[in-house]
Amino acid sequence: MNHLPLIIKREYLTKVKNKSFIIMTFLSPLIMIALIAVVAYLSQLNNDKKRTISVLDESGFLKDVFQNTENTTYNNLDDFSLEEAVALVKETEGYGLLYVEKVDSLNEVSKKIKFYSEETPSLTVISGIESRIEKHLRDKKLQKDGVSLAQIEAAKTKVDISQESFDGQKSSKLDNIIKLAFGGIAGYLLFMFIIIYGNMIMRSVIEEKTSRIIEVIISSVKPIQLMMGKIIGTSLAGVTQFAIWVILGGVLMVVVSAIFGIDLAQASAPQQELMNQAIEAEGAQAMAENLINAIGNLPILNLVIAFMFFFIGGYLLYSSLYAAIGAAVDNETDTQQFMLPILMPLILAVYVGVFTVIEDPHGTVSTVFSFIPLTSPVVMLMRIPFGVPLWQQGLSLLLLIGTFMFAVWFAAKIYRVGILMYGKKPTYKELFKWLKY
Amino acid sequence: MNDLLVADSVSKSFGDFRALNEVSIAVPKGSIFGLLGPNGAGKTTLIRIINQITMPDQGTVQLDGQPLKPEHIRDIGYLPEERGLYKSMKVGEQALYLAQLKGMSKTEARTRLKYWFDKLEIGDWWNKKIQELSKGQAQKIQFVVTVLHRPKLLIFDEPFSGFDPINANLIKDEILQLRDEGATVIFSTHRMESVEELCDHIALIHKSNKILDGKLNDIKRQFKTNTFEVGLQSNNSEAVIADIKNKFEVLPATFKNLNDDIKLNVKIDASTSSNDLLSFLASKAEVHHFVEVIPTANDIFIQTVKNN
Numbered sequence: 001m002n003h004l005p006l007i008i009k010r011e012y013l014t015k016v017k018n019k020s021f022i023i024m025t026f027l028s029p030l031i032m033i034a035l036i037a038v039v040a041y042l043s044q045l046n047n048d049k050k051r052t053i054s055v056l057d058e059s060g061f062l063k064d065v066f067q068n069t070e071n072t073t074y075n076n077l078d079d080f081s082l083e084e085a086v087a088l089v090k091e092t093e094g095y096g097l098l099y100v101e102k103v104d105s106l107n108e109v110s111k112k113i114k115f116y117s118e119e120t121p122s123l124t125v126i127s128g129i130e131s132r133i134e135k136h137l138r139d140k141k142l143q144k145d146g147v148s149l150a151q152i153e154a155a156k157t158k159v160d161i162s163q164e165s166f167d168g169q170k171s172s173k174l175d176n177i178i179k180l181a182f183g184g185i186a187g188y189l190l191f192m193f194i195i196i197y198g199n200m201i202m203r204s205v206i207e208e209k210t211s212r213i214i215e216v217i218i219s220s221v222k223p224i225q226l227m228m229g230k231i232i233g234t235s236l237a238g239v240t241q242f243a244i245w246v247i248l249g250g251v252l253m254v255v256v257s258a259i260f261g262i263d264l265a266q267a268s269a270p271q272q273e274l275m276n277q278a279i280e281a282e283g284a285q286a287m288a289e290n291l292i293n294a295i296g297n298l299p300i301l302n303l304v305i306a307f308m309f310f311f312i313g314g315y316l317l318y319s320s321l322y323a324a325i326g327a328a329v330d331n332e333t334d335t336q337q338f339m340l341p342i343l344m345p346l347i348l349a350v351y352v353g354v355f356t357v358i359e360d361p362h363g364t365v366s367t368v369f370s371f372i373p374l375t376s377p378v379v380m381l382m383r384i385p386f387g388v389p390l391w392q393q394g395l396s397l398l399l400l401i402g403t404f405m406f407a408v409w410f411a412a413k414i415y416r417v418g419i420l421m422y423g424k425k426p427t428y429k430e431l432f433k434w435l436k437y
Numbered sequence: 438m439n440d441l442l443v444a445d446s447v448s449k450s451f452g453d454f455r456a457l458n459e460v461s462i463a464v465p466k467g468s469i470f471g472l473l474g475p476n477g478a479g480k481t482t483l484i485r486i487i488n489q490i491t492m493p494d495q496g497t498v499q500l501d502g503q504p505l506k507p508e509h510i511r512d513i514g515y516l517p518e519e520r521g522l523y524k525s526m527k528v529g530e531q532a533l534y535l536a537q538l539k540g541m542s543k544t545e546a547r548t549r550l551k552y553w554f555d556k557l558e559i560g561d562w563w564n565k566k567i568q569e570l571s572k573g574q575a576q577k578i579q580f581v582v583t584v585l586h587r588p589k590l591l592i593f594d595e596p597f598s599g600f601d602p603i604n605a606n607l608i609k610d611e612i613l614q615l616r617d618e619g620a621t622v623i624f625s626t627h628r629m630e631s632v633e634e635l636c637d638h639i640a641l642i643h644k645s646n647k648i649l650d651g652k653l654n655d656i657k658r659q660f661k662t663n664t665f666e667v668g669l670q671s672n673n674s675e676a677v678i679a680d681i682k683n684k685f686e687v688l689p690a691t692f693k694n695l696n697d698d699i700k701l702n703v704k705i706d707a708s709t710s711s712n713d714l715l716s717f718l719a720s721k722a723e724v725h726h727f728v729e730v731i732p733t734a735n736d737i738f739i740q741t742v743k744n745n
Contacts, residue, residue: 003537003538006534006537006538007538010534014523014525014526018525207523207524208523211521211522211523211524212517212519212520212521213520213521213522213523215490215515215517215519215520216515216516216517216520216521216522216535216579216582217535217538218490219488219489219490219510219513219515219517220510220535220538220539221538222507420485420490433452
């Protein structure tokens with residue numbers, strides 16, 4: 001008898017009708033948006049902060065270097081001693097004091113600059129000042145050697161290498177950013193999905209054990225059917241939740257940014273930096289065009305199909321392991337010792353994805369990890385936007401499916417024995433023995 | 438074939454531990470079969486094998502003349518000792534789900550559930566969650582779910598635990614009624630008084646081996662020691678006791694009686710009939726009480742387990 005649809009239906013409905021599930025589904029996007037809005041608002045606030053920096057230049061070489069900007073006012077102190085200047089800054093609660101010692105030659109200036117402040121100054125402020133001084137000193141030195149300011153200006157060059165693959169496909173830096181974004185989102189999505197819904201499956205197995213209903217159920221259905229029903233039902237609930245999150249999140253994002261006029265994109269500073277570089281390089285006009293081009297350059301069809309297969313394969317592999325853990329233990333606190341071996345490869349995969357794939361998508365490390373079944377879903381999903389030969393994808397998928405089948409067999413064994421074991425916290429040795437029952 | 442269920446030299450090991458060692462039982466149709474044994478004897482393992490939850494290493498199990506196959510789960514209703522229900526699921530939904538897992542259609546299950554809920558007067562629980570019910574109430578639901586699909590074979594593992602005496606009686610009557618309607622019942626328990634009350638046949642499992650089985654009455658006959666409980670009245674009781682002790686083996690006895698001076702357990706050998714004993718006693722004193730001591734299931738259980 002095939003009870004799978006019945007079990008899937010029950011698992012799905014109990015999850016979806018669960019109050020905390022409903023609350024989480026509708027509250028999470030709100031919280032996320034609120035969080036992003038707060039971060040965006042705060043970083044804007046931070047940028048808006050006005051600082052006053054006093055400058056005491058005894059050398060006289062750094063005159064006119066510091067022009068007031070929107071947020072920073074430079075206050076040139078003349079005819080003060082260092083002590084007096086420090087006292088003044090303290091008293092007026094200025095941000096800090098930049099002090100240049102009296103030196104004789106231009107060459108010595110760079111070693112005689114100090115910054116005094118109440119608290120450790122922000123990194124961006126210091127590096128901003130440093131780069132200004134560096135530029136000024138360089139210009140001054142060059143001028144001393146007889147190079148005119150116009151010549152220096154003319155010597156500035158901006159290089160933008162246009163990339164093209166051997167078969168004539170053009171790409172740009174923006175392409176890489178888009179690829180990274182796609183790969184990163186796909187990999188991270190899978191990672192989150194496994195953690196959230198794998199845990200949910202595990203809890204649901206433990207619940208059946210603690211409520212002691214398991215033996216009643218198992219006298220009607222095969223354990224493997226129950227396990228698969230659980231995995232599929234919970235996954236469907238997960239997909240439902242994710243879909244609601246995406247839709248709700250999208251709508252809220254638009255609404256919030258419309259109301260508060262906060263540019264939410266600003267919240268993601270690092271990406272913005274990359275974007276700015278790209279914009280700088282190409283100008284805002286060409287930017288939109290290039291963005292569309294970049295997306296168009298992605299192997300979309302391959303991406304979508306591979307995403308589906310690796311996502312489903314990776315998720316099923318991990319969730320069957322979660323189900324086995326749930327079956328082996330009596331309560332959630334006992335799961336810790338078994339969680340580590342599952343989480344390790346998952347975290348490793350994300351690390352490899354974030355650090356190695358970005359650096360070198362087709363390097364040895366990336367390639368190897370995109371074949372190892374427990375890490376391949378995440379790593380391969382991150383690699384694919386950069387173009388992975390189909391045979392590699394196929395082989396990796398084949399390995400994944402093979403491992404998945406083995407994991408289901410293994411999990412079903414553990415599950416079959418474990419669900420009827422009460423009161424004992426099993427060791428790995430015992431688990432191994434169960435395989436032979 | 439008069440036996441609904443036949444297990445033939447069934448063995449099962451878990452690692453090095455042999456949980457069942459060539460156990461054979463035959464459960465006659467329409468009987469209530471007591472499966473007895475101390476904790477950890479292997480009863481639950483045998484029951485799980487019958488329910489196809491675990492597979493035997495050796496031996497076969499036949500239901501109604503056919504080797505066990507997956508379809509047979511429709512014919513079996515199982516109430517495990519470790520039992521429970523989904524706590525946050527509503528009673529009605531849950532009962533329907535479990536009935537459908539046993540192969541009933543939703544409409545059929547609904548009709549049957551209504552019948553049982555009315556019978557046990559629990560109709561207004563339908564929309565309650567299990568966690569809102571007491572343990573005994575949840576047990577009632579569990580019982581209904583077990584018998585709902587009208588299985589040929591019912592297996593109850595400690596069915597009365599968690600019930601108050603009134604509800605235990607109610608369930609007992611239901612079990613007897615189901616038997617009268619043609620169901621066969623396997624009944625596993627430690628409560629010997631309910632074995633006495635309900636079972637026609639018993640099998641005793643101890644340390645993975647079956648050490649005793651048969652009709653309860655046959656076994657009792659086999660275990661009787663030809664001992665009689667006697668209550669006598671006499672003016673000269675010491676002399677009477679001495680006379681009896683001369684002729685028979687005598688043990689002290691305790692039973693409730695109004696005014697007997699002499700209370701004894703008298704054992705006779707095979708050559709003596711109960712009439713001989715009675716006439717001997719009558720010649721010595723006035724006989725008020727004369728009953729053959731029939732071993733209780735409890736006695737048989739303890740004696741057999743101790744001897745093994």
